[in-house]
Amino acid sequence: MSLYTPGDDTGSFIIDADMSYIRGEPLRETGHGSQDLDLEITVGEGQLTLRHTIAINSSSIELDFPLHSLAPHSRPYSVTLKATRPNCDRAYTATTQVYHLPKRADGGSVTKVDSLYGGLLVQNKSDDSSPWSPLLPYSFYVSWDGWLKKSLSNVQKFKDQGYNIIHIVPNAGLANQAFNFTELNMFLDKCDEVGLWVMYDMRWTYQNLTSVRDQVNMLKTRKSMLLWYTGDEPDGQGDPLNATRVTYDLIKSLDPWHPVSLCLNCFNFYYEEYSSGADIILSDVYPIAVNTSWSEVYGTPCNTTYGCCGCDDCEGTLDDISVRLDRFVEYQTWIGTGPKSIWGVPMAFGNESFWSRYPTAAEEVTMTMLSVNHNAKGIVMWDYPTTTELERVTSQLSRVLASEEVVRFLLGAPTVALQATGPSKMDVASWRLGTQMVVSILSLQTPAWLSNVSVTLPEGARAVHKVLWGSGDWRLIEGQLVKTGGRGLETDLVIVEFDADQ
Template identity: 25%
Template sequence: MVPLVTTKPVLFRLLSLHICLSFFATHNLAEDNMTVFSTSSLEEQSFHQNSSSSSTTTTYDGNFDNPGTISTAQVSKNKNWPYDGSFRPNNDGAVSSSALPSRPLLNLQCTPKLNPYMETDDPEISSLIVDAGLTYYPVEGAIEISEKITQLQIVIINTNTSQAITAGIVTVNTLGNRFQFPLTTLGKPSTDSYQVICQAYSNDEYLAERPVSVQYLPDPRRKGMTEAVRIESESGTLMVTNDKGALQTLIPFGKSYSSSESTKLIHSLEELKVNTVQLILGPQGATDKSQTTEFLRELGKAGIWIQYDMRNVKKELVASNIDLARKHPNVLLYHTAMEPDGLGIEVGSVHETSLSVKHKDPYHPVSLTLSCEDYQFSNYTSGNDIVLTNPFVIGANQRSSGGVATSNAIYGSSTCDNCKGSFLDLVNRIRIFRDRRHLLQKDRTMQFWGVPQAASANDKNQVPTGEQFLLMCTIYIIEGAVGLMTWNEKMNFSPDLKKAIQTMGTSLPQIGRYLERPQSFLPLPPVKSYPNDTFIANLWLNQADQTILVMVANLAPKKVSWEVHPPAFKFNSTTQLQTSWLYVSENSQHPQIVQKQDKFSLTGKLNGYGFGAWIIQDKLALDNSGGTPPPLNQWTTQ
């Protein structure tokens, strides 16, 4: 464990302290840097809860553990915890309790709210998100502080000028504190990142600091490119520019495709209600550039976004293919590697490709797909903004490669290593990935997408039912995925599966309104290496439009009665609440609202492996606004 982030020259430390004192003496912090969101605020955030109760009634009361903390009994049992394959675990495969601190550590993190910022942005919209959470994890740079310290003085310094660009006060063990600053205080727009330092003080005594890179890029149109795609660090969602020039959230939901029959593809995508296609190029990339250009244009006209997949493209051709892709406004992001961990592809090669793509086009995110639970995770993901995970749990041979080379004898199958053939495998995978992300200090800079299984009858894996597909999507979203990509290049879905895909495609625009809210559970590590939850749920609160999104999933084969108690939420009227359902599993019961004074709860029943998504709203406010409930999907398997 590292007690301090870095050792600084005495002169620099004195200079920093002088800047800190000067700034606090001359600025009204309440006016300049108001903390507009923290974990103590319940207006707009999500709440995540799981249950391993063996009873038939599962209750969720809205009480949560402190962010970023685990008990010493909650130690991972993975063979490769907590770092990559070079880490030598203890003989039982876990980190011993002696490796964990006896007291929680201050885990100071600073992240740009948007990545990247642009020259064309309003200079006043920029901000840094400061997390001052406590953790028992051995995160590098986390420090032990006195229990008497309840507030921190935060100073953020531009290293180029040694000047403070913003400052403020945060409460210890809060997340999502927003610090605004003018972009112009960084300097001129540049393709090189600006380096700033976040420093924490208590009563003017230096405690800790974190370096952070801030991208402030020139107008892409100067380089013959279109609008940039951003990542919003409070929610982890992608932000795209709409027809009116404003940023809006996009929750990608799509399919992979390697052919170029544009008319057939576009018709299929529109029919499936998906908004993204993972376009897989061959070794030569776009061999007919005029044809590919027209193909991308046609996809754009249909409103289809593109995950530009260069996994097969020869290294010497990557740059020319980026030149083609970045000129199209519907190119969403790049995909550089498909299951490199399972295939045993050399880590350095994967990392080099990701960095070269970022260098050539810093205006779009970069992604890759991992197949293994935890094999060289930190090394493979380095340089990537988005990581996709694709454990195939339905009908998979858990100890065979499933047509893909195994990682090695220790880490098992690359199809679904350490899986039990249960939907809990999906929960486990996302939580392990979140755990690794937390240890790498990338809670807000690495996002996860899920790959719900949707194999065709011609593939080796079992074809999921429509109910199974929707359950997988629901699990991924509850556990924190902000994108869904399904792989079935032949586009030959059973009628049942096709209807399920259409249901999710129709529901995601409504769900996206809530996923763009600040996510309070992002930094939470998993509770155990393999979960035993029988019921999971997530709530997203939106005070602005007086609504709550509720998503639930039953991970057991038996019918379950459930009850959810949302946290305090101020409706204009609590006398006329109503639920609108987005989708619900067959023969499962819609929730009933039980009201007691100004509090309420939801109760319902789910069949084995049942699921549902509902929006709670104030009927009176809805009627007064002249609005209408969100479109509903009546999902059945008949």
């Protein structure tokens, strides 16, 4: 976890010792060819020392440690790992931090980030004895100075649609480039009352450290506060390369209880520098009804070095979403600082600038589930209000995707891609816990298809237990999910039952 709190007896470190041909130090052979690494982990100034042995080229190894030896305080403990091989004088090192925070005395919330699977954990009450629950955010960006500001009753209406958080976009037209804080606090009171989590946006002010300090200190004790949001496309705006990190360090010094997020727009424009300023990275790829070779706004061509077409280095297909998310995960492995939680920002707007129309309902669901299939642990669409069609389908999907039944899989197990065969272009992912597996099956082609498609499952699959979303026509035949024909851009979400011994 990104932090530990009262009630936690143990924590765990995640150790990756996989081979890399991109970064790291040479792996020297030893006399007897041992494939083990001897680890020594030191926490703080000698408060805790752990020793362990793991295999070279292993990953996601969890090593538990006791928390009682680390006195709770608001500053993180430094952690140093030293790895050596038998009969070899080379030492490999890595560093990180761990928070063991004291009990909150101000009634504020706490949000944990699961460093293994990337999800969020929250407590539904301020009482720190209540259980921690996984939360998969599913919502929209909502402009403060539009629909939201008209009536406090809109807060309840928004939650009643099934959205579990709200991302409020500040008003750049105000002198403080943020909010009317008298009105905002009334809004936050309502969010506290109805149990709607808040994603707080400082896009216009995040480089003004005085303003950031004031806003964080004002709002950090809110029980509806979920996380902070700083840079909105800082790479596309060309913000100073250290801007996001400087603000991140300030926020963490003021509020270690909540994660920090930002949204990157570019395929790769100083990803390492900008992403260093956040725990959670959002990706806003908008590939619907866009011309990716000619800029309709600027009247110029778009290529790898010149021009802006609204979707950086895109082909104008749904694959742009999965490619970008996969690349962000890949960049993190290149950087070597460990994985970060990735969220998707599906397009829910249109008829403006680069985009000639709104997405259809099928496109909206596909963009969302394609993000989830490629390891997004949160969805925040741009933006609300949207069309009646999109409002209806996203409200329906929220009751499935953000449900406890589904979230425990998506945030409690690794995302594993599955192979599909057949004429339709498919994207399939799975999450397994015990004897059950959630399988998400997407058809990425627009025309309907008539022939058979099959998805190969691991051994031991014995029945389709439940259809969560879609047609329900998938059958289990000889260890494969099989379906004959389907709609273009069809999305199916099913639970498969496995034998207990598999």
